Amino acid sequence: MSRLRALWQASFNATKRALVWSSDDLIPPSERYIFNFNSKDELKRWHLYSDSEYGGLSAASLEITDSTAGPDTSLTGVFSGNLSSDMSEDSTWRIRRYGFCGMRSKKFDGFIDLDAYDTIAMKIKGDGRCYISTIYTENWVNSPGQEEDNSWQAFVHTPQDRWQILKFLFRSDPS
Template sequence: MSRFRSLWQASVNATKKALTWELEEWVPPVEKCIFKFNSKEDLKTWHLYSDSEYGGLSSASLEIKDGGNRSDCNGVFSGNLSTDMREGSKWNINRSGFCGMRSKKFDGFIDLEGYDSIALRLKGDGRCYISTFQFRYILRTG
């Protein structure tokens, strides 16, 4: 029911937008920030996970690193990777070692119509990592 309500609300919003014909609403801004890490509230929209859910010994954390200026606030993801497993784990795994984060489900949509790319601003520690990004979209017909 919630998904139908979200689709219906998006349709109503698009219809209102079409009827107002204000040029500013039809031209997207140069950039659109989708996720921010400016407050502890922003961190609550993320789910942290690691192999500890399967008997592993890795851990993950996400915190705000404040640069002193509000625009310098950064979300800092960190993890401790371990290939070891807990003794007596119910899972038949010899070794592991992963941690990550993903956004929690949210109602509504992120309207990216008018944009043709997504940019990520990341800073690493010089080591190699694997990242996976998943986007779900709705195709409009007719």
């Protein structure tokens, strides 16, 4: 029954998108922000996680700070993590891989139509280390054995103490 419900929901959402349109559907803007850390309210759109959920001692945080670069002042989202390879003594979990922190956008109602675009870009500044970025998309129809969202991953090498725009190209074919 859950597959039938998923199919019905996907059909309903597609119909709703077809009926509700804007001028952006005719001529989309050259750039579109999906997430923009320009207010403290943006923090509510993110879920932070770490191995502390499983008895680890790592911790994650996200805050909005003022970024000053000469005459330009803007707000910036700052994610940070304190990684620990230790486990709390009273942990009942028996995990082997610990020492992780992350952030994930919360699911939201609506649909982000990116058909007119071929790239997702992220403006980042980091500590010079390598991380993994994962983009999840909701399945329209769940097939047997695949009950979760689709995901795409890329390694992200962060520049140390300088801003860089990273671009991830969409591919319409598997080659």
